[in-house]
Amino acid sequence: xxxxxxxxxxxxxxxxxxxxxxxxxxxxxxxxxxxxxxxxxxxxxxxxxxxxxxxxxxxxxxxxxxxxxxxxxxxxxxxxxxxxxxxxxxxxxxxxxxxxxxxxxxxxxxxxxxxxxxxxxxxxxxxxxxxxxxxxxxxxxxxxxxxxxxxxxxxxxxxxxxxxxxxxxxxxxxxxxxxxxxxxxxxxxxxxxxxxxxxxxxxxxxxxxxxxxxxxxxxxxxxxxxxxxxxxxxxxxxxxxxxxxxxxxxxxxxxxxxx
Numbered sequence: 001x002x003x004x005x006x007x008x009x010x011x012x013x014x015x016x017x018x019x020x021x022x023x024x025x026x027x028x029x030x031x032x033x034x035x036x037x038x039x040x041x042x043x044x045x046x047x048x049x050x051x052x053x054x055x056x057x058x059x060x061x062x063x064x065x066x067x068x069x070x071x072x073x074x075x076x077x078x079x080x081x082x083x084x085x086x087x088x089x090x091x092x093x094x095x096x097x098x099x100x101x102x103x104x105x106x107x108x109x110x111x112x113x114x115x116x117x118x119x120x121x122x123x124x125x126x127x128x129x130x131x132x133x134x135x136x137x138x139x140x141x142x143x144x145x146x147x148x149x150x151x152x153x154x155x156x157x158x159x160x161x162x163x164x165x166x167x168x169x170x171x172x173x174x175x176x177x178x179x180x181x182x183x184x185x186x187x188x189x190x191x192x193x194x195x196x197x198x199x200x201x202x203x204x205x206x207x208x209x210x211x212x213x214x215x216x217x218x219x220x221x222x223x224x225x226x227x228x229x230x231x232x233x234x235x236x237x238x239x240x241x242x243x244x245x246x247x248x249x250x251x252x253x254x255x256x257x258x259x
Contacts, residue, residue: 033064033071052197053117067115087115098250107136121163125177125193126242129161161244168253169245176212176220181236191238202234212239 036042038051054060065071067085072078087109088095098104109115112132139157147153164172179191180198199208210216211234214224228234 030060030064049116052195056196057116057118059115059118094248094250101250101252103252111135121244121248122173122175125175125240126159126161126164126244128193129163129244130157133162160242163245163249163252164243166252166254167245167249168251169247169249171246172243173246174241175244177240177242178211179238179240181238193240194237202237211237 034049034051034054037047037049040048059067068082069085070080070083072080074080075082091109095109098109112135143153143157146157150156178194178199180194182190182192196208199211203211207216209218212220212224212228214227225239228237228239
């Protein structure tokens with residue numbers, strides 16, 4: 001009996017489909033990415049990523065490929081363009097809130113937020129927040145406009161983040177930032193905000209917050225503050241407190257128009 005060597009229609013189509021589907025390409029690990037991108041001489045300023053500032057973030061926990069899924073093991077030799085995720089893919093609610101503001105007409109997410117240095121509102125100092133605003137809002141103009149109605153305007157603006165007032169949040173928390181004395185400096189002006197690397201030298205294997213939150217209950221008591229201030233190991237450290245909204249808001253409303 002002669003064997004029929006022909007493929008039936010449906011099976012033939014299935015075979016073609018299988019052959020046309022590209023094999024999956026393994027992706028790079030984050031260590032591979034940082035092997036180049038953490039070296040400014042290797043990739044230049046535009047593509048440089050400060051690993052010390054990136055690794056503690058939630059974006060780092062997600063991994064590079066979550067946002068740059070087109071990168072293959074052959075990158076950059078394959079010449080393929082690197083895709084980036086849209087912030088709204090994950091932050092849809094905040095994005096909708098922000099898109100309804102005047103700011104959205106002039107600034108994108110990355111104009112204010114470096115995606116490789118994203119931190120929670122309780123992880124950024126007031127001056128660092130205000131540096132973002134100052135990229136567009138001239139500090140002298142801001143001071144002059146606030147001084148027309150705000151008592152001690154210079155004190156408010158120098159000590160509080162802009163978002164303390166420009167927010168729809170109704171509840172606030174006090175955030176403590178640790179500053180570190182610089183060598184051969186005198187007075188409080190000789191202090192600068194401590195970096196993640198600076199504080200890890202003090203906390204060692206423990207989490208950074210253990211420097212103040214000794215018992216790890218996410219509540220800082222007066223006794224813990226006293227212990228911090230009296231600890232000779234922290235003699236070059238200083239605490240700065242500032243009031244910020246308890247939840248992030250991107251509608252940027254002000255105190256006179258939100259009630």
